Amino acid sequence: MTAADRGGSTDAPAPRPHAGAVLAGGVVDALAAPADDDAVLRDFAAFTRLLRNAGVPVTPDRTATYLRAVREVDVASEVALYWAGRLTLCSDPDDVARYDQAFHAWFSSDPREQRMGRAGPPKPRAATIAALSSPERQGGEGDDEGDTPELRVAASGEEVLRDRDIAELTIGEREHLRRMLELLRPDPPRRRARRRRPHRRGEPDARATLRATLRHAGEIPGLSRKHRRERPRRVVLLLDVSGSMAPYADALLRFAHVLTRRTPQAVETFTLGTRLTRVTRELRQRDPERALRDAGGAIPDWSGGTRLGEVLTAFLDRWGQRGVARRAVVVVFSDGWERGGTDLLGEQMQRLARLAHAVVWVNPHAGKRGYEPVQGGIAAALPHVDRLLAGHSLTTLQELTEVLADA
Template sequence: MTIDPARDVLGFARRLAADGVDVPPTRVHAMFEALDVLGAGSLRSVYWAGRVTLCGSPEDVERYDRVFAAYFGRRPGRPARRVTVPPVTRLVALPVDAGDGARDGDEADPDRQWVATSSRVEVLRHRDVSTLGPADRAEVGRYVSALLPAAPDRTTRRLRPSPSGPVDARRTVRSMLRHGGEPVDLRRHRHGRRQRRLVFLIDVSGSMAPYAETLLRFAHAACRVRPGTEVFTVGTRLTRVTRELRRREPAAALAAASSAIDDWSGGTRLGDELKEFLDRWGQRGTARGAVVVIGSDGWERGDPALLATQMARLARLARRIVWVNPHRGYHGYSPSTGGMRAALPYVDRLVAGHSLGAMEELAGLLGGRDPRERVRLVWGIAGRRPRGPSRGRVPQGKGEA
């Protein structure tokens, strides 16, 4: 196979960046330098030159192998028949007045211009998981398990050495004593950074059954990359499944979690279960300063006033509350259920969770790539999030129109 570095390497780097791998220009330049040493005559040389230079973490290797096999047709050292490239859906540009008869010869017309290509994964990215078949849902689940959710950092009180920042007088004086009292260099320090805790509360009631597995896969991905993540399921009872989701393999983790959940596809008592969570775990430190993700459609069998009271308690403890509602992804959605209307004044972000694309956006939001802004809800639901005076903040409204 003949490799054109100027064309194939740049095209492969663009495809890799589109699949979610961070590929800055410096890494592409490093790959060209590696090819100058190894040579671009064999596919094996191109594979290892790109793997060493373009992969920034162990999590990028799986995506790299998948994109390499799809772009070059196979991976070195493996027979080509073992590589399955997803089918490609092509959209063609038709004249405005073209009828049904104009579509019959689309494939045979050489002058027809292709205007877009989309892989099967791209098609699945925007489809509701509740409408997918078992094979498509399993494929979406594999991509959700490969996500890398993270939480914003927080400033710690402990000071750490830093090349910039205020002068560290103690370390500077010690350095002067080692150099005979001469101020050779100024030592500086600044406050360290620590990642916040992630807490998941996932609704496993009957109305959330088509989406609960996807949310649990997302929580398992968070547990894999962040050991301090806590996961609970809510329904007719509260179940802590953190230990089960800490297993490495997604299938084994989900099987263990399913065995531990006794109220799968039951009813929903969000207010009662949230109160139990705050009394047993949240008030004791699990929710303090954490980013809490609640995955539910807001159908509440209990008293909405109790849910509003417990959400107010949670808002005083948590740094940020993200509510994932699968119905939020539909056009014209309005939070008409009593549970959602009671909870919205205390929610920082209301996002969709119905598709692979929505899960990718959620991972980016938790990772801090989305600005921390109060969401302006357009449904006329206003409320203020109470803040204690000890936190030193001016109370700010949540969900104000």
């Protein structure tokens, strides 16, 4: 008779399963299938290990969920396999690029081509898989402690891209930058509304308290209060689309689209060149590619000359003086090259500063080493600018969102 049969307790606790046992249990549950399916599902389990070595934090629970998803889809469809893994194994937007690379290496196809399948999962590319599974990427064989430095190495490419000059990016890097811009969630600047609303906290509301007292036959039910709510402050974006700003124009328009989609009724966007063009309506569309295409079609002076003084005069006469720029945060994206006289630009910037709540000038060249604001246009505008920022990289654009939120 054992101690348990006698009602006593044993000193030795029951052993706890380690991580490998948990993974094995989840995989065994997912592989509860006929024998001919086991080999295929074990190949997919090996794909999750490759994905983990590539830098995606795949946990045992996600592996088991992925294998169950594979059993429910058509394994002959590459599209179905792609989305089965992306929806179950990727927990962060940064994991998508690594997942695409590992999927392309393992299944020898590009999931974005949307090609329907073969009789079974194709064979992996040995060279690419070896590169993804190399000891340098893994940080050691079978060592779970190597995951943290492995993730830092995998994320280093994106960190470098954040600080790269937009004008120096390749076509592939620009495509990656576009996806990173879409992930921005900027907070709009706020302002206090004029009217006060009932609230639990705030200053006492004598009228509301008196009306409540009359309704209760002279008994004061409580002290009513009111306070001013906050509303989004208008943001006006003036984008220079001249020839000297052409390498940055696409990224700046996409940044304007992100701000516009965040608060559609509080953002106005204009382009500056040889004439003034309002593209607010085009940028309010949800699809960024369609919005950029329609905005590009509405701009007649793309990559042309620059007449900042004359164009600012047209903006203030038609839009700014009538209320668009009043108490708004105005952001001018330009390198300051001016074909006309700089005196007119200085006068119009002074006029704009009197109307706006704050004026921010974003010059892509300001982030380069040894830059001095000696161009005629920027020298004339600088005395009337509250902040001068560099907008040549994703990091500096994120800094701009913080400046806008603090405004």
